[in-house]
Amino acid sequence: MKLSIIIPAYNEESGIGKTIERIWNSKEKIIENGMEDVEIIVVNDCSTDDTFDEVSKYDVKLITHKHNKGYGAALKTGFRNANGDLLAFLDADGTYPPEYLYKLCRELIDNDADIVVGSRLAGKYTEMSKIRYMGNRFFAKFLGILTGSKITDTASGMRVFKKSVLPRIYPLPDDLEFTPVMSTRAVHEDLKMMEVPITYQERMGESKLSPSRHGYRFLMGMLSMVTQYRPLKIFGTIGLLLILAGVLIGMPSLVYYIQTHTVPDYLIYRSMASLILIAGGINLVTFGILSDIIVHVLHGKEMNTCRVRKFVYSPHFFARYDILGVILIVLGIVLNMPMMLEYITTMNITLHWSYIISGALLIILGVQLFTSNTLARTIKEICEREKNIQRDI
Secondary structure (H helix, E strand, O other), X not given: OEEEEEEEEOOOOXXXXXXXXXXXXXXXXXXXXXXXXXXXXXXXXXXXXXXXXXXXXXOOEEEEOOOOOOHHHHHHHHHHXXXXXXXXXXXXXXXXXXXXXXXXXXXXXXXXXXXXXXXXOOOOOEOOOHHHHHHHHHHHHHXXXXXXXXXXXXXXXXXXXXXXXXXXXXXXXXOOOHHHHHHHHHHHOOOOEEEEEOOEOOOOOOOOOOHHHHHHHHHHHHHHHHHHHOHHHHHHHHHHHHHHHHHHHHHHHHHHHHHHOOOXXXXXXXXXXXXXXXXXXXXXXXXXXXXXXHXXXXXXXXXXXXXXXXXXXXXXXXXXXXXXXXXXXXXXXXXXXXXXXXXXXXXXXXXXXXXXXXXXXXXXHHHHHHHHHHHHHHHHHHHHHHHHHHHHO
8 A cells, every 4th residue: 555645835935844854754654554666746836936956856756737736736647646645745845744754654554544634733732823823613613513524623734545535535725625525525525534643843844724715715615515415404504594584583573563553654664574574484494495405406415414414304394385385475465354354445545555575475475485385395305206216116
C-alpha cells in the first residue's frame, strides 16, 4: 500500500522546504505503520515568489499551474497525479505536523476508515488565533446540528483517505472552502470518518485566509451540501420558525377577533404580517418536503431514515397533508362567501378588506398544499415502483 502526500503551495518560499524535510524525516515511521512506499507531490499554484526554486531542491514530484487556481484546485491536481492507494494532504506553511501522518495512516488501517482527519481542536496544543478557533468550533457544531456528525474539526487541512472514495466526495470547490465541503459531503455519503488529535503551530509566511470572506464561503459551501442531501432540514426548519413567528405575532388579533368579532385598524398590519409569515413558512416546509423526496430519489436512498422522515413520508401524513389543503380551500371560500353574495346582490362590498385577503391567502395555500401533495405522491410512487414490482412478482 502506497501513500501519496500532496502539498498545495502558493507563495510558500519561507515554509515549504522545512515542511518537505519534516515529511522525509517522518517517512520511516510511516512505512513502519503499514505503508510500503511514500511519494510527495507539491503543486505550485503559480507562485510569484521563489516557491518553485525552493521545491526544486528536493526529490519530490513538482507540478506547476500556469495560472493561480486556488487551494482546492491544487489539491485536486495532486490527487489526479498521485499513484498511492492512500492520499494525504497538509499545508506547506508548517502549521500541520507531518510527524503525525503515521498516526492517521495507522488509524485508517486499523479501523478500515475511509477518511481520517487530523483534528486541531481535539489536540492538547494549538497556536490557532481565537477568532479562527471560535470559527472552527462553530462550523463543527453547525455540521453536527445539521447531520448528527461528531467531527470536531470540519476544516482541518491535514487528512489521510482512501483514493477510492474520490468519486463519492467529488465535485469539490477550488478555493479554501474545499475542506469543510469535503467533510460535509463525506458525512452525507455515509463514509466512515475518524479523527486523530494533532498539534497546530503558527504559520510561516503570510496567511491567505480571511476570517470574514472565507468564513462566509465555508458556511455557504456547507449549506449547499446539506441542501443537496437533506433540503428538508434547512427549509423545514426555517419554515417552522416562520410559522411560529406568524402565530405569535397574530395571536393578539385572533384573541381580539374571538372576543369582539372585529379586527380594529391598529391590528390589521399585525394580522397581515402574521398571515404572510405563516404562508411563507408553509411554502418553505412544502418546498423542503418536495425537494427532500426528489433528492432521495436521485441519490437512490431510502426516505424514511429517521423518525421525522418516517412521519413525513408515511401514508397517514400524506393523507392529512391532502386533507389540510382541502380544508384551507373550504375555509377561504367560506370566509369570502358573504363578500361574494353581497357583491352579487348589491354590486357593492362593505366587508372589511382583511377578510378578503385572508380568504384569498387560505385558498392559495390550500391549492399549493393539494398540488404539492399530488406531486409528492407521484414522486414517492416512482421511488417505490421497483420495490413494488419485486413484491408483485
